[in-house]
Amino acid sequence: MIDLYYFPTPNGRKIAILLEELGVAYTIKMVHIGQGDQFHPDFLRISPNNRMPAIVDHAPRQGDKPVSVFESGAIMMYLAEKEGRFWPQDVARKYDVAQWVFWQMGNQGPKMGEHGHFHRADAENKYGDLSYPLKRFDNEVHRLYGVLNLGLFEKDWLAAGEYTIADMICYPWAALWKDRGIDIAEFPNVQRWLDKLADRPAMKKALEIGKDLYQGQDKLSPAEREKYAKILANQRAVPIPDAWKKA
Ligand SMILES: N[C@@H](CCC(=O)N[C@@H](CS)C(=O)NCC(=O)O)C(=O)O
Structure with missing residues (x-):
């Protein structure tokens, strides 16, 4: 099973399209980037770039440990290579x-x-x-x-x-x-x-996922846009989260 850390933007949609084309089972884990979910210490472990999309593959081809991947290009290569479809290997x-x-x-x-x-x-x-x-x-x-x-x-x-x-x-x-x-x-x-x-x-099918939640910044009310801007603009380096440090 694949967990897809997702928000309905063009970068998130890329992975939903591939998963739908592959017909692989997946669970959407919504990362609401307008509410700051991308800075949660657990998500930063998967995606230290504080950006979605990211995936966790709970049934990787090798080993029994879940594999996580961030950056949409790497995710698409991983899934296509794993499933042997949509990326010829010659x-x-x-x-x-x-x-x-x-x-x-x-x-x-x-x-x-x-x-x-x-x-x-x-x-x-x-x-x-x-x-x-x-x-x-x-x-x-x-x-x-x-x-x-x-x-x-x-x-x-x-x-x-x-x-x-x-x-x-x-x-x-x-x-x-x-x-x-x-x-x-x-x-x-x-x-x-x-x-x-x-x-x-x-x-x-992929383009419908999360459509009710968000359809682009231009479609937000001025108040919502301001809320998003507070989180998305002027980001600086994030320190190592306390939750990562050993007690
Ligand atoms: N190069 C990254 C870009 C991902 C990206 O920019 N994601 C945006 C939404 S489209 C995001 O998560 N933004 C959260 C933020 O800016 O804090 C990829 O292709 O995966």
Whole structure:
């Protein structure tokens, strides 16, 4: 059984999509990041980065100790490798998939995350002139849709000639084009790929999980947004939790 430490954001959804596609049994452990659950000492043991998603696998292939993994890219590789699906292991195709997983983790996720961060900060109208970071991240997000569009040229899937974790990990952020001021008609290969993925039953099921709890910061009331911002903005290093220290 897999425990999925989850909150309904694009990074959380990546893992729910893969688990639904795999048809593997899992339990959702909600990590309410707007209420600070990510700083609980028990969760920090699993994910010292105080970010979800994370998993604990109670039935690993080797040994009898539960295995925990944080960082969505690593989690997807772990699950795909364990189940022997959605990640071909011959060297050429293995790294065709890996390069897109790394691209997502190093580019699409962080840049779209910062894009949202600075646009929200600008809307608060109290941080002075943010025109440079806004321009920087508007350009980057546009560039990254172009990268996906190139990657999908005359192809159904991003990598390995089949549906893999590369597609699953890139989908949840790419699907947010409307909120990001992107005209998807500019990127027809991405549009075609998004439409095909949105139609998959596993995708539909995964995207429903936790929808009642949260649908993005833009959908929060001003009071709720302020509550989230208090927890999510201005984070600094967390000391070793007292609960970790031996009595
Ligand atoms: N690189 C990480 C990013 C995860 C991430 O940023 N998660 C956010 C929600 S989308 C989170 O847990 N935030 C809690 C916080 O900022 O304290 C991954 O891909 O797993």
